[in-house]
Amino acid sequence: xxxxxxxxxxxxxxxxxxxxxxxxxxxxxxxxxxxxxxxxxxxxxxxxxxxxxxxxxxxxxxxxxxxxxxxxxxxxxxxxxxxxxxxxxxxxxxxxxxxxxxxxxxxxxxxxxxxxxxxxxxxxxxxxxxxxxxxxxxxxxxxxxxxxxxxxxxxxxxxxxxxxxxxxxxxxxxxxxxxxxxxxxxxxxxxxxxxxxxxxxxxxxxxxxxxxxxxxxxxxxxxxxxxxxxxxxxxxxxxxxxxxxxxxxxx
Amino acid sequence: xxxxxxxxxxxxxxxxxxxxxxxxxxxxxxxxxxxxxxxxxxxxxxxxxxxxxxxxxxxxxxxxxxxxxxxxxxxxxxxxxxxxxxxxxxxxxxxxxxxxxxxxxxxxxxxxxxxxxxxxxxxxxxxxxxxxxxxxxxxxxxxxxxxxxxxxxxxxxxxxxxxxxxxxxxxxxxxxxxxxxxxxxxxxxxxxxxxxxxxxxxxxxxxxxxxxxxxxxxxxxxxxxxxxxxxxxxxxxxxxxxxxxxxxxxxxxxxxxxxxxxxxxxxxxxxxxxxxxxxxxxxxxxxxxxxxxxxxxxxxxxxxxxxxxxxxxxxxxxxxxxxxxxxxxxxxxxxxxxxxxxxxxxxxxxxxxxxxxxxxxxxxxxxxxxxxxxxxxxxxxxxxxxxxxxxxxxxxxxxxxxxxxxxxxxxxxxxxxxxxxxxxxxxxxxxxxxxxxxxxxxxxxxxxxxxxxxxxxxxxxxxxxxxxxxxxxxxxxxxxxxxxxxxxxxxxxxxxxxxxxxxxxxxxxxxxxxxxxxxxxxx
Numbered sequence: 039x040x041x042x043x044x045x046x047x048x049x050x051x052x053x054x055x056x057x058x059x060x061x062x063x064x065x066x067x068x069x070x071x072x073x074x075x076x077x078x079x080x081x082x083x084x085x086x087x088x089x090x091x092x093x094x095x096x097x098x099x100x101x102x103x104x105x106x107x108x109x110x111x112x113x114x115x116x117x118x119x120x121x122x123x124x125x126x127x128x129x130x131x132x133x134x135x136x137x138x139x140x141x142x143x144x145x146x147x148x149x150x151x152x153x154x155x156x157x158x159x160x161x162x163x164x165x166x167x168x169x170x171x172x173x174x175x176x177x178x179x180x181x182x183x184x185x186x187x188x189x190x191x192x193x194x195x196x197x198x199x200x201x202x203x204x205x206x207x208x209x210x211x212x213x214x215x216x217x218x219x220x221x222x223x224x225x226x227x228x229x230x231x232x233x234x235x236x237x238x239x240x241x242x243x244x245x246x247x248x249x250x251x252x253x254x255x256x257x258x259x260x261x262x263x264x265x266x267x268x269x270x271x272x273x274x275x276x277x278x279x280x281x282x283x284x285x286x287x288x289x
Numbered sequence: 290x291x292x293x294x295x296x297x298x299x300x301x302x303x304x305x306x307x308x309x310x311x312x313x314x315x316x317x318x319x320x321x322x323x324x325x326x327x328x329x330x331x332x333x334x335x336x337x338x339x340x341x342x343x344x345x346x347x348x349x350x351x352x353x354x355x356x357x358x359x360x361x362x363x364x365x366x367x368x369x370x371x372x373x374x375x376x377x378x379x380x381x382x383x384x385x386x387x388x389x390x391x392x393x394x395x396x397x398x399x400x401x402x403x404x405x406x407x408x409x410x411x412x413x414x415x416x417x418x419x420x421x422x423x424x425x426x427x428x429x430x431x432x433x434x435x436x437x438x439x440x441x442x443x444x445x446x447x448x449x450x451x452x453x454x455x456x457x458x459x460x461x462x463x464x465x466x467x468x469x470x471x472x473x474x475x476x477x478x479x480x481x482x483x484x485x486x487x488x489x490x491x492x493x494x495x496x497x498x499x500x501x502x503x504x505x506x507x508x509x510x511x512x513x514x515x516x517x518x519x520x521x522x523x524x525x526x527x528x529x530x531x532x533x534x535x536x537x538x539x540x541x542x543x544x545x546x547x548x549x550x551x552x553x554x555x556x557x558x559x560x561x562x563x564x565x566x567x568x569x570x571x572x573x574x575x576x577x578x579x580x581x582x583x584x585x586x587x588x589x590x591x592x593x594x595x596x597x598x599x600x601x602x603x604x605x606x607x608x609x610x611x612x613x614x615x616x617x618x619x620x621x622x623x624x625x626x627x628x629x630x631x632x633x634x635x636x637x638x639x640x641x642x643x644x645x646x647x648x649x650x651x652x653x654x655x656x657x658x659x660x661x662x663x664x665x666x667x668x669x670x671x672x673x674x675x676x677x678x679x680x681x682x683x684x685x686x687x688x689x690x691x692x693x694x695x696x697x698x699x700x701x702x703x704x705x706x707x708x709x710x711x712x713x714x715x716x717x718x719x720x721x722x723x724x725x726x727x728x729x730x731x732x733x734x735x736x737x738x739x740x741x742x743x744x745x746x747x748x749x750x751x752x753x754x755x756x757x758x759x760x761x762x763x764x765x766x767x768x769x770x771x772x773x774x775x776x777x778x779x780x781x782x783x784x785x786x787x788x789x790x791x792x793x794x795x796x797x798x799x800x801x802x803x804x805x806x807x808x809x810x811x812x
Binding site: 117143198 | 635707709710712713714715716717718719720723727728731732735
């Protein structure tokens with residue numbers, strides 16, 4: 039589904055990503071682990087070109103999205119992203135946060151098909167309410183993000199990504215900014231998405247979660263993927279010395 | 290609410306103390322007089338755009354005709370001897386587009402008896418009645434624009450007026466760039482001093498006065514800017530005026546303010562054209578005998594005339610209109626510029642746009658708004674040949690000027706919004722501009738609202754320069770009201786009061802908007 043070849047990214051002349059090659063298949067839940075500064079976040083931010091790769095190819099939906107001439111907005115609609123700091127739109131209510139992009143992007147096509155503005159709004163509002171119901175936050179529909187807890191914000195950020203019906207969702211350390219007691223509710227939601235076989239790429243420090251939920255684990259070090267395998271292989275039988283050292287420190 | 294009440298109380302206390310100070314300090318009323326010696330010999334004529342020989346010839350033959358018939362002498366007798374009934378005409382308060390059916394006359398009040406405003410709100414005078422007679426004889430509609438004296442030349446030159454009729458002295462310098470009609474009146478300059486000034490009592494000739502003036506060191510002498518008085522004080526080769534290096538020449542916008550400064554003791558004397566000098570001395574001496582209550586009563590009586598309450602309202606409306614629409618245009622332009630300036634510069638088009646925007650900001654922040662108004666109205670618009678109302682020009686210039694300031698305010702506001710907001714929008718597949726307009730800019734606006742309020746307040750005060758392009762704003766309206774009785778004290782104080790009240794209203798409005806914007810912060 040996503041085929042990455044020879045991905046390079048430099049910051050201030052320093053190689054942060056040093057020629058990454060990896061293919062992510064449909065239905066996989068890929069956990070990306072590794073020490074700080076190994077390039078995990080840069081890697082996941084390069085996948086949807088929030089950071090523009092300096093070199094390399096990212097094939098998605100049959101197009102190289104690393105190419106500047108490709109309309110990246112079109113591809114990002116199919117590639118959701120969840121951030122460490124939630125990044126909910128603070129000037130919009132919870133419901134507006136979820137419906138803004140679908141209304142703006144898909145609403146145009148629906149309008150061309152003859153639907154009225156009101157019908158379109160009702161359609162997306164209903165979808166958003168169903169998503170909120172799923173996470174038990176339908177009573178927060180008209181609240182502003184500043185009134186919510188971190189866990190609530192991140193769950194809303196996840197359903198905001200889901201509302202676009204993406205083919206894949208990228209998670210950039212989704213639980214790192216949360217209070218410990220709120221991590222569980224976010225992981226529960228991600229677990230349920232994994233059970234539905236949604237394709238996910240998750241940069242995380244939650245090793246237990248990676249082991250339990252991911253179908254595949256990538257270990258990054260020094261801007262490269264140094265180990266790639268099933269959770270059992272990576273956690274149970276680490277081969278690379280850097281991975282062994284990393285696991286011994288955190289487990 | 291409480292704070293607004295406190296502000297209003299403070300304002301009232303301030304006003305009462307200002308009025309009290311003014312009324313107490315004026316214990317003795319100073320009077321003025323003219324030194325009865327003609328300082329110069331000059332001739333008045335009408336001024337036309339260079340090359341407009343058709344109008345010059347037509348006016349010359351008309352003047353010859355009314356001199357022949359005795360009509361001219363009757364008019365002179367009417368205004369100089371008070372024989373016969375004077376006829377007043379309305380003054381244009383909106384910018385009139387000069388078309389073929391109109392006879393647009395630019396003049397400058399008060400210059401009694403050539404042109405002056407009466408309590409009825411109409412303009413009277415020798416020049417005005419000649420203009421009216423000419424318009425009637427030629428089947429044209431008369432339009433009288435009462436503007437600054439030096440602006441008359443600019444307006445005639447730019448084609449905003451057909452002719453300048455304002456007791457204009459024929460001088461060699463002006464003849465280089467304008468065409469004059471045949472002179473119709475012989476005039477001279479006179480010196481005005483305080484009544485208790487005895488320095489000139491023994492003077493019998495021009496040379497006596499001039500040697501007296503030469504013996505005074507460092508005293509201020511006022512004159513109306515761009516008039517013969519200015520040349521007389523500062524010297525002029527073509528006229529043969531040697532000037533007075535020992536005097537401190539001071540230019541005033543009109544004779545009335547020069548005389549006020551004389552009474553206040555800031556200058557020693559005023560050099561004025563003889564005929565209006567006599568009128569202004571009489572009126573000023575009458576006004577200075579009034580106490581504050583009578584002055585206030587005069588002001589209120591003037592306002593009872595629908596013309597003056599009308600121009601005050603019009604001035605207020607124009608001031609608010611230009612400030613509000615200027616701010617709206619400014620916010621639109623400023624936001625667009627700010628977006629271009631913070632946008633990532635991958636594409637060449639954005640790089641070029643960025644350079645254009647920074648040039649725009651440099652030009653509009655680097656020049657005074659007066660210069661922008663004058664250039665737009667007198668240079669750009671006439672040269673590209675479009676017709677545009679001065680009020681609209683004012684709005685656009687204020688909008689463009691404000692756009693430059695708002696762009697910098699907005700840029701700061703956009704930079705203060707968390708980068709994650711833009712990333713979240715882009716990650717959902719929204720375009721840069723959609724995310725900017727729907728997510729980032731609204732948050733930026735919330736952050737910069739107090740600064741934007743300041744911009745609005747300074748905008749509403751700056752609109753007072755609109756009178757430079759002959760727009761009736763609050764300042765110009767109150768100036769006109771002050772001219773009626775040759776007493777500007779109350780109108781000037783009122784000007785201050787109205788501006789403060791406007792600013793208070795705006796501040797309250799900004800508070801309300803800030804509160805509405807704050808709803809997404811509520812916990």
